[in-house]
Amino acid sequence: MFASTLSTFAVTVSVGDDGTANFTNAKFYILGSSNVTTYTSSSGTTVSGSIYPNDLCTVLSATGTYWKVSYPTSNGSKTAYCNKSNILNNTSYCKRISMGENTTVYTKSDMSTHFGTVYTTDTIYMLSPISSGKAQIIYPTSGGYKIGWIYAATTSSSTWRYPMDNYYCTWSSSTNLSWGNYNSNSSGRNYHVGIDIYGTSGKVYAAATGTVAAVGFNSSNGNYVVVEHRIGSSTVYSFYAHLSSYSVSKGNSVSAGQQIGVAGKTGSAATGVHLHFAIIDSLNSDGGYYGYVTSFSGNKVTYSGRTFYNPNYVISYNALP
Template sequence: MKKILKKVILMALALAVSCSLLPIASHAASTRKCYTISGGNTIVYSDTGLTRKYGTIFGSDELRVIDVTGRYTRVTYPISGGRTKTGYISTGAILWGTSGQSYTSRARITTYRRPGGSSYGYVDAGDRVVILGNSGDYTQVKYPVSGGYKYAFITRSNANQYLTGGGTSGSSNNTATSLQMPLDNARCTWRSYSNWSWGNNRNGGGGGRVYHLGIDIIGSNDNVHAAANGRVAASGWNGANGNYVVLQHNLNGQTVYSFYAHMSRRNVSTGATVSKGSIIGTVGNTGSASGGKHLHFAMMNTLWSGSYYGYATYFTGNKVTYGNVTYYNPVYVINNGRLP
């Protein structure tokens, strides 16, 4: 009798424990799904430094996103035998940006796995959609689905017609409500500097046009992020600046341009809209980047074909007008959220 009673008690305890776990399971973290942008093979790494190769993701593999940073993303991907593996990939392999402006969709919109790729479902009318970036004819979005979210692509025309064109948003898409450094964990590349190299003499002394009109920086990875919401005013190449991008922003009702130079690659085209933090290029040493790989980052009051001066004659303070362009200390603007 005692053995039977003990067995009944143990069964009751097991049932109570399993029932107590049910609410936890029903409130599990939502999933995020996507495909790689390129459609080709993507290397997976076992470490966040993306140095130890661990596997391969194929273009046909649907991924589950676990954690996202500006440099790397932790994902689960399928392998043979119906199994899965978890590893790290470059964030740029799946995302044009890690955050963005939110809009309410006013119609059903077809989504795609990648630009020009197969359909992936749809955004429904009333869904809250985050725009992560734009390039060419496509816009990347994050939108809700049953059990979580998807990262996918919609056409730029649909984004303009059903999301941003009069859609519900906290601010217009090029309004810079806040700014950030364009590189993760940015640091100045100059051996000796003050104020992030703004206004510093590149020769350490002497006169002439040797005083820096921006800042030279490197980060913990090579992804170049948009400093704020904006529009791509120019994207091109010239001998001095190499691959460059110019973004136009609206900061407290004033138009300001941010300038990104010497990149090895540009991810955006002229006319595209970008969200703060979206990846617009890759750090490089193109043009006259004689000091090695770095990003020359500057802010100005006007668009001038991308051929901005990198140096001026002696000046002080957080802004200076040189060659009919007014330059602002970008660190001051980012830290204060306004022009000097």
């Protein structure tokens, strides 16, 4: 289900609720490029020594303002207390995040040295808001945790939503709104690479902010609109078919939730009035997207050189599967 490739550029993160990270046994490097003073106790009064910028340190206890840490010295290692503001970029920020891809973690915000890899399946907390395309995170490793930095982009400029209000699937009772379902209404062994929905008003909205890449009519899709979007470093296209009418033109900028048309049954709409909605990796300017493949499972399928993504996944995670 999850991509196994490493992201070369900013990974798309979906920022969730406030969380409480466990910092005990977290490996870290101090922020910045200056030595940090350590203290003999958690009161932070009597100086113990210094942590150097390239020392690999470990959190032993994370309570109060001065955290108990261990760090290397010329004779081995030392345990002392260090102000958590030298460890955390933002001492009051901790959000649970999910990521669209596995990505490289760096030791410091200069992003010069690799620290490891964080996987989409990990429980990850972001320890700072994204700034200059970077964010501090904590993630689990085999021996505890690591606090490091990733290149990240939020989806705030392209938060995804369903393209109709009060939507429901027009032919499948499944909670996946017909994605990947066998469609008995269609000839042959056909599995759906989009979702077929309808909503009470009939209004069809852009599912995310983007630019209209194509509009038109053909015999299978009827009146259709294609909108181009960015998700992190990827370009994707949302596709709206069988419209009774559309109200945008190629090149128009649209925002998430802006009405672009009205649902209908133009083209080959065997199940009656509905919106066929798909999310695809590449543009077919004549609108000739296929709605079905022979068989597949999971949240994406490649067919005839195009990748179709499960719209339910993209909308839920603001990321590609």
